[in-house]
Amino acid sequence: MSTKTGPQRYPGASRANWYQDDFGGDPMEVNVVVLHTTEGYTLPGYDGGATAPNLTAMPDLAAKKLKWYQHFDIETSSRALVNLKGGVETNTMNVCQVELGGTCDPATHAKWKAAGHDHVYWPDAPDWALQGVARFLAWMHEEHGVPLSGPASWPAYPTSYGTGGGQRMTAAQWTKFKGICGHMHVPENVHGDPGAIDFARILKYAKADLDVDDDGTETKTTTKPTTTTKPKVPAFPGRKYFVAGASNAYVLQLGKQLVKRGFGDHYKVGPSKTWGDADRLNVRDFQKSRKELRGDADGTPGPLTWKLLFS
Incomplete structure (x- = not known):
């Protein structure tokens, strides 16, 4: 059993028939x-x-x-x-x-x-x-x-x-x-x-x-880094930036990360600087996807939600 490591939502997939809330399942590192x-x-x-x-x-x-x-x-x-x-x-x-x-x-x-x-x-x-x-x-x-x-x-x-x-x-x-x-x-x-x-x-x-060969090796000529570094998690700005009607750069930053991680289903157009119901529902979906957060899946980002979302 492993920590989830990649995007959890296939881009463009509908969640109209979502069953994970009723049948939680076990976290796995899929191969x-x-x-x-x-x-x-x-x-x-x-x-x-x-x-x-x-x-x-x-x-x-x-x-x-x-x-x-x-x-x-x-x-x-x-x-x-x-x-x-x-x-x-x-x-x-x-x-x-x-x-x-x-x-x-x-x-x-x-x-x-x-x-x-x-x-x-x-x-x-x-x-x-x-x-x-x-x-x-x-x-x-x-x-x-x-x-x-x-x-x-x-x-x-x-x-x-x-x-x-x-x-x-x-x-x-x-x-x-x-x-x-x-x-x-x-x-x-x-x-x-x-x-x-x-x-x-x-x-x-x-x-x-x-662009890979039949044996699975990449044919692209781009140079890949030889070492990997952990992504830097931005500091959590505080809950005061994520209340109804709040408009700031942190809301947009959060929204873009939600979309990147596959949790942007409730945005009709895309994330914006103004906190709204779509942001809350997307945060709640992310919280429900993590065992660490399921007991507090209220749609309001806190320090742990922020850390897990950006790490």
Whole structure:
């Protein structure tokens, strides 16, 4: 179990279906992404959040893009995997889980197509859908260090169901694994999603987005520092600057940091110098995301909130 180290919100993801307040989860330092398919063409309810992943990507076929919904912080355990008592850890094994709206089942695909239900069949997904997944994986690589690599075997459904396709990891393999895999690769689970998704093409797009070679090394010529330094935390100015109607540079500084850390959902335009309800709600969301602050998540920044937000 580790302290959260990167942005916890995927930029642009909706929090209209947020479940972390009801199912707190465990903090983790994520190094694995598990891809699922919802096997449905509308946004799932996930039993009120009891079986939800960290994020869901629903295809917007008219706009040719994925619409993202975030249900848990990136580095908070979600609930979409089977985790048998006394077995290997799954949901809490440093895993960020993503459900892709649509199906991997050719029989379901044929049935929906005949019935006129618009959807994405992921083994034959359009480029824009694969690129949408790739952009997320590139962000996870850049912000959380998840390797842009994964299993070689992505068998088609229904072969991928159970253990028939030979793709299921052993407990030892799963414990050592870092990178990107499917639901069908996780031990203790029998589901076969996302089937024969074009994983090679997704990785190609993700690496192109980051300008890295096939082996994962960067091709950019920019010089990187050889040493890292901790960011300097600005001194907390005091609560008097964060009251209703207050207008000052500290409010704007706080707002910009909230956005940078992925907690700017309540801003309609962006942060400003004037303290308002959107600032309070964004601060409250950040406080709820940190175990140290959950008992005092009132939306008013204090010294500890300030320190954790800027460190």
